Amino acid sequence: MARSQLSPHSGAAQASSVEAGEGRSAHAGPRVDHFRLENGMDVVVIPDHRAPVVTHMVWYRNGSADDPRGKSGIAHFLEHLMFKGTHAHKQGEFSHLVAELGGQENAFTSYDFTAYFQRVAREHLGTMMEFEADRMTGLNLTDEVVAPERDVVMEERRMRTEADPAAQLDEALNAALYTHHAYGVPIIGWGHEIETLDRQDALDYYRRFYTPENAILVVAGDVEAPEVEMLARQTYGKIPARGEAPLRRRPREPEPRAERIVKLADPKVEQPQFERIYLVPSAHTGEKGEAEALDILAHHLGGGQTSLLFRRLVLERKLAVSAGAYYYSDALDDSRFYVYALPAEGVSLEELERGVDEVLAELQRDGVSREDVERAATRLVADAVYAQDSQASLARWFGSALANGGTVQEVLGWSARIEAVAVEDVAKALKWLNKRRAVSGFLLKDQAAA
């Protein structure tokens, strides 16, 4: 998902409890507390009293891009293994309890972080913390659970990728865009490396990254900070500090200099597709305001059916049945700006790419107007406000931002920064849409093999 749909709006910051109010934005924002336990674990509390439920999440500042070289997939594999029981609680006990309490649970692994969450009635928050704290250090891994779970992951990979040409093209595009940085390796890992992951790999990884200094507790829901703090001290607070947070070793991608094209033809392709990915700064690597300008640019160029790409290619020229653009601002390292189009019947991908390039040339030539920027900003901020209706979205905004080195204040200030983007900022951001920084992908129906 693009950051444009992931961030709540702005507000003025206060010392430790941060509340929207006197900022330039008129929207009401969440009141957010952020503190740190003595063992180094961050805690973020987002009170939301609309219903008597809580969303309890623990985020670890390690994702697939931190997988040791040759052990790709270990972050995601360990996420699976975290459900295999601890010395205190046998396999399935935690999940069974959540289900019995009428709650929900899940976990996800991204390039930059891994997170676990449960949503339960407010009175069970302490129990969730007990179980989650227990599996931060008490995981019990035996060969009997590791080997079958590896088969599960291999099957997951087969289902998602091996059988899907579009997913295969995505893997090849990412590998061509990130030739050196680990964003070029799929989150789930390369199959031939997943196959070799064993109990010792999982334990080494677990001991390296699953520490209080590397974790962020995010609680959103029908609670206030003092209660969360008390419960967190009784559970997570008892885990001894390791001394320091684990190091993330990530080589930087060299400056791209050549245009790259990736073509995949397969008889299973039903809808051909053109896409292009540009290597661009993220909110974390960009200069001040750069990610926000790219957010505006992506929305103006390709956000929805009023965007430039959609109007030109779908509505006016009938070259495409769909077209758009999006940008992932939320990444620890240099990130991706996507442009895509699906051809109309009888239109070749080469013709479609020329059409996309003409729209991009028009944008480079004419730039954006003040109205374009304001329209995009209004829409992005409104989307963010609506998205806050979801308690899980609220919790994710803060968790992912903190996992990537951001602060609560930065998250709360996002709308104000979006509204402050000027025409010149977007004009400057256009420099990133250079083919030398890009990989173009062609997904084709293989007629010969069909």
Added chain:
Amino acid sequence: MARSQLSPHSGAAQASSVEAGEGRSAHAGPRVDHFRLENGMDVVVIPDHRAPVVTHMVWYRNGSADDPRGKSGIAHFLEHLMFKGTHAHKQGEFSHLVAELGGQENAFTSYDFTAYFQRVAREHLGTMMEFEADRMTGLNLTDEVVAPERDVVMEERRMRTEADPAAQLDEALNAALYTHHAYGVPIIGWGHEIETLDRQDALDYYRRFYTPENAILVVAGDVEAPEVEMLARQTYGKIPARGEAPLRRRPREPEPRAERIVKLADPKVEQPQFERIYLVPSAHTGEKGEAEALDILAHHLGGGQTSLLFRRLVLERKLAVSAGAYYYSDALDDSRFYVYALPAEGVSLEELERGVDEVLAELQRDGVSREDVERAATRLVADAVYAQDSQASLARWFGSALANGGTVQEVLGWSARIEAVAVEDVAKALKWLNKRRAVSGFLLKDQAAA
């Protein structure tokens, strides 16, 4: 260089001294001794009494593909630093001595190995060994020599790559072919990583890889094995064993599935160029006879002016001013098969690529004849025999083969294996020339920017 020009011909093997003679090949081959010192260092002796000189080489089984991730260029940087003096001999002393003795010296870093050599009059062999053994463990690195030498390497990179569009395209092609394996990283390293290499990085790398268990001594020239053995024991033999050879950690490239194209346009380009690289097995990763079949295939397809590519594209169709193919068999991991063509005046690279693809389609359709295979084998073996006139080439064949896990016997058996390649072996090897396994490169003159 292609292995086809790197390997001497065959012969029958004897116990420890290996001599050509009773093998199926009629050519006279070198007599080669191979033994191991007690500390694990391999020694290869190739007597060559045509002149009273010796070539003394030490090979280490580590190259740029063993550089730790994020420290690219460290193998090559350390090769430079090996000339910076030891605790026993100050900077420049060794090189000065070689020059005074009327000798030559050099060093080179490859993907898979690093080597140092001197050629001197035969009576100075023992002195060379003393100095080379001394710098295997006695290197004296201070910040005063490390920092300026890093600038020298940065300048070397600027000269070779930053100013040369063809070199930039090569870097981009390799990075696109090897998205996961370190052959995708330039031997010299990425500029932004070279800049960060410091004394500690160099020392860590030196201590890890510069050990007797990881080294191979190759002496070719006017000596016999007993003398070399005696001198080696007095010098290299005194270095304590480390206990085991260092581990080379190399992730394997995932199976390629998408065709990739890389385009680089630059106003400095004088001669546009089309090239394609296929990911294929090496002599080390392939099945028995596979690398030899690829050697024959490369020669038939693109070795010189009688090759299929040259005849079709240059002589008959006048699409190209030059065209050819080559194969690097000599690699520890999966290797590269190149096809290239330079367009004639007025021919576009797209037209030229179509021409290349037509030649490849013809080859896939018609295969090769028994005469084609025999002609290629005869030529490859003859080239290898002629190349043995160079003492340095002789020494390099054995050093590079042993550094990549090969044996003296395998090197000596190369010609016999080439002569044993059958038409069906080449037909089978053709399966590797599949676009899904390939990256195509277009080097273009940027007219707009010119």
